[in-house]
Amino acid sequence: MSSTQSREIVIIGGGIIGCTTAYYLSCHPSSTSAKIILIEASEHGPAQGASGKAGGLVAKWAYPRELVDISFSEHVKLAQEHNGKDRWGWRFVGCGSWEGKGEVSPSEAELGTGVGRGGTKKSLEKTFGLVSDDGVIRDTKVRKSKGLPDDLLWVKDDLTDSYSPMATEGGTAQVHPYQFTTSMFDLAKENGVAYINGRVKSVTQADGKVTGIEYVEPTTNETKTIPASQVILAAGAWSPKIIPQLPISATRAHSITIHPKPSITISPYVLFTEITLPSTNSQRGKIVSPEIYARPDNEVYACGPGDDSLLPETVDDVLVDEAACDSIHKHVASISQELREGTVDKRQACFLPIVSSGGGPIVGEASTIAKGLYIATGHTCWGICNAPGTARAITELVMDGKIKCANLKKLSPSVLL
Numbered sequence: 319m320s321s322t323q324s325r326e327i328v329i330i331g332g333g334i335i336g337c338t339t340a341y342y343l344s345c346h347p348s349s350t351s352a353k354i355i356l357i358e359a360s361e362h363g364p365a366q367g368a369s370g371k372a373g374g375l376v377a378k379w380a381y382p383r384e385l386v387d388i389s390f391s392e393h394v395k396l397a398q399e400h401n402g403k404d405r406w407g408w409r410f411v412g413c414g415s416w417e418g419k420g421e422v423s424p425s426e427a428e429l430g431t432g433v434g435r436g437g438t439k440k441s442l443e444k445t446f447g448l449v450s451d452d453g454v455i456r457d458t459k460v461r462k463s464k465g466l467p468d469d470l471l472w473v474k475d476d477l478t479d480s481y482s483p484m485a486t487e488g489g490t491a492q493v494h495p496y497q498f499t500t501s502m503f504d505l506a507k508e509n510g511v512a513y514i515n516g517r518v519k520s521v522t523q524a525d526g527k528v529t530g531i532e533y534v535e536p537t538t539n540e541t542k543t544i545p546a547s548q549v550i551l552a553a554g555a556w557s558p559k560i561i562p563q564l565p566i567s568a569t570r571a572h573s574i575t576i577h578p579k580p581s582i583t584i585s586p587y588v589l590f591t592e593i594t595l596p597s598t599n600s601q602r603g604k605i606v607s608p609e610i611y612a613r614p615d616n617e618v619y620a621c622g623p624g625d626d627s628l629l630p631e632t633v634d635d636v637l638v639d640e641a642a643c644d645s646i647h648k649h650v651a652s653i654s655q656e657l658r659e660g661t662v663d664k665r666q667a668c669f670l671p672i673v674s675s676g677g678g679p680i681v682g683e684a685s686t687i688a689k690g691l692y693i694a695t696g697h698t699c700w701g702i703c704n705a706p707g708t709a710r711a712i713t714e715l716v717m718d719g720k721i722k723c724a725n726l727k728k729l730s731p732s733v734l735l
């Protein structure tokens with residue numbers, strides 16, 4: 319498409335990938351001659367799925383490397399340009415793996431597993447990125463010999479077997495994912511992006527080219543169409559419901575947020591734990607691995623393992639298993655008095671999109687399905703980190719016809735579909 323032709327671009331999905339892409343598109347010089355629409359199925363607006371319920375780690379040691387390399391510096395730039403510190407809790411954090419014992423009061427007989435009912439336990443695979451790259455401390459002996467950092471006071475010393483930093487200083491940062499995603503959405507709207515609430519049923523095409531989308535309008539339940547010259551599919555775990563050829567599966571994970579007592583300060587650390595729980599009347603001591611994220615404003619986020627329960631029709635139908643949330647609290651409380659005495663605020667679950675053939679995410683034009691159809695999904699456990707790089711790459715591809723910021727051939731639909 320020549321730069322003088324007007325474009326009608328539809329982005330499907332108001333998660334972090336859709337909203338950040340909408341913002342980057344709206345900043346491109348050619349956006350003045352483009353109509354950009356973001357459509358989201360949830361009746362509550364954007365960021366209701368994984369993007370509003372994730373931990374929020376942004377790490378130089380995440381994967382895939384080629385996307386992380388653009389994304390980390392884009393995160394730094396976005397935070398500088400839009401006061402990310404106040405707007406979405408941007409800050410650098412300490413990050414380490416913590417191993418030790420948990421302790422429970424005799425009344426806490428049942429500790430649970432943190433896995434939601436109806437599913438089998440699955441790893442979220444976040445630490446798979448800890449391979450031999452610059453800045454990563456990987457000598458296990460060296461790491462194990464390190465004790466707790468002086469300011470990590472909210473886990474009990476006597477329960478700690480080892481603490482090992484996962485990256486050198488400056489290698490790990492964080493955002494509040496809900497605040498980041500909704501900020502991208504608001505900034506995109508300020509730049510003229512239009513918003514529609516509706517569930518997309520299909521991408522229409524003629525002669526091998528995208529012509530638009532069909533969606534269900536929620537108040538009337540009528541099927542409507544929007545013409546489009548380019549469609550960007552960023553519907554996370556739901557993407558194969560629209561394009562069935564996509565090798566995307568869904569993993570559910572539960573999480574909670576805790577507010578410690580106001581008098582307590584929780585220092586900025588993210589912990590990947592391995593807690594050996596004591597034996598109880600009903601179960602023998604076992605190992606659980608919740609991830610714990612200290613956040614600004616004294617909020618603490620903790621998530622449990624994934625499970626393979628079935629993906630519901632929309633994000634608004636995701637079921638929360640209260641028992642899984644209770645277990646996560648008990649597990650983190652077993653190593654921290656501050657978290658034990660805190661108030662559990664949010665109890666939630668969400669689905670993250672996994673590329674079932676391995677690798678991913680899938681980023682690029684799916685021209686074998688239809689010209690003008692762009693895929694931006696399958697970000698597994700690193701979609702918060704990798705959203706800005708994905709948005710920049712997709713914007714270059716849609717607006718300039720070529721990804722210039724990195725070589726993302728490995729992630730192309732022509733390789734992964």
Ligand SMILES: Cc1cc2nc3c(=O)[nH]c(=O)nc-3n(C[C@H](O)[C@H](O)[C@H](O)COP(=O)(O)OP(=O)(O)OC[C@H]3O[C@@H](n4cnc5c(N)ncnc54)[C@H](O)[C@@H]3O)c2cc1C
Pocket residue numbers: 330331332333334335336357358359360364365366367368369370371372373374375376516517518519552553554555556557560570571572573621622632633668669670671694695696697698699700701702703704
């Ligand atoms: C427990 C947990 C912790 C995590 N922690 C981190 C972390 O610390 N760092 C990190 O980088 N990543 C993390 N992640 C991963 C991250 O959350 C995801 O990779 C990312 O949110 C995926 O974003 P998305 O926009 O692709 O999908 P989603 O957030 O699921 O958004 C997709 C959107 O599309 C909408 N949609 C679906 N179908 C339709 C349709 N037919 N029509 C219109 N709209 C539709 C949905 O309603 C939804 O709003 C974590 C994930 C989990 C589960």
